[in-house]
Amino acid sequence: MDYLILVNKDNNLCINYVPNDLVSCEGTKKETLCKEAYKKFLLLKKDALKNDYDFYINSGFRSGQIQQKVFNHYFIKNFNELKGNFPFDDDERLKREAYIMTTKRVALPGQSEHQTGLAIDIECYYKGNYDEDIADLGEIDWMRDNAHKYGFVLRYPEGKAIITGYNYEPWHYRYIGEEYAYDLTKRNITFEEYHKLVLKKH
Ligand SMILES: [Zn+2]
Structure with missing residues (x-):
């Protein structure tokens, strides 16, 4: 899998596309994720736990059929x-x-980044409850400061809907690999802009 694949309303996957390296995510009902992305999520989770932030995967890979x-x-x-x-x-x-x-x-179908197997919707376990809206919990700051160290970037930042096509989603992170995640985060731009300005694609 190309970790830099861009999927949005203008760049679609084939509806039948399924990544070939999906693994099951422990502790979830049926979520799967690309092997490398899951491995890095587990590292992120382990380090976040040191700060008492308990992250879970609410949604990982989603097939074109499910999206339909x-x-x-x-x-x-x-x-x-x-x-x-x-x-x-x-x-x-x-x-x-x-x-x-x-x-x-x-x-x-074909437009959801979840179909790449590289996107996660995270939730937190907090005071006995799972909460998808991490914006309210303070965990959001930890993710903003640390996600790139594990290769993840905030995919739909605040005020960038005109570029990404989606409103702010504090829970949705995308694996692109550590090197690129560091660079993108440092530049403080969207993945769409990163593709255009840095990778010179599309
Ligand atoms: Zn999502």
Whole structure:
């Protein structure tokens, strides 16, 4: 796997793409991740524990098929909501509207970085609860200062939706390897910008 692969709304994976080095993540129901990314996550977790920050993987690899199901679920939900509000409106128009609404929140199959097996949504175990919203917990500072040492970068920083296509997601980190993660973090730019300015791709 190319650790520098860029996946976003403009750069899609084939819907059937599955990484060939997925491993199971211990302590999760069924999460998997590319071997190297998982190995580095375990190192990160071990060091974070020294500060009493207990990180878990809430979501790792997600197949194109699963992403399609997730997308459909929200599409139907949005359509039903619209239909409830505008019962006499044309169904085709409502479907188009529901589709647009859904794409703003949910990636289409092939557009989710989770399909690379290199992206993680982290959560913390805190006072007896799992909490995905690490922004509230203070762990966020530790991740911001340390994630790059293990090859991870914050993929959707605050105020960069115009570039990344997604709003701020403090829980979503992406493995790109230590060397590049150090460099990207030092430059304080998005992965999209890094591709364009430094890697000179796309
Ligand atoms: Zn995510």
